[in-house]
Amino acid sequence: MNTAALAWFKSSYSSNEGGNCVEVAxxxxxxxxxxxxxxxxxxxxxxxxxxxxxxxxVTCD
Known part of the structure; x- marks a missing residue:
């Protein structure tokens, strides 16, 4: 599968402080x-x- 064609978005589990973010498609x-x-x-x-x-x-504090 060509993952470049997927619609990637920032995970809601990532913080808004930058640096440590994951993207999900x-x-x-x-x-x-x-x-x-x-x-x-x-x-x-x-x-x-x-x-x-x-x-x-997953638990988020």
């Missing part, structure tokens, strides 16, 4: 995650179910 069969500072770097790709399970377990 969804596709019917997968969720893609990347570092906003290195958009041409590595991309983590997981199934929609895995992403949902991850978010269910």
């Amino acid at each position: 969804t596709h019917p069969s997968a969720v893609h995650v990347r570092d906003s500072k290195t958009t041409d770097g590595p991309i983590l790709t997981v199934s929609s179910t895995t992403w949902s399970n991850f978010l269910d377990r």
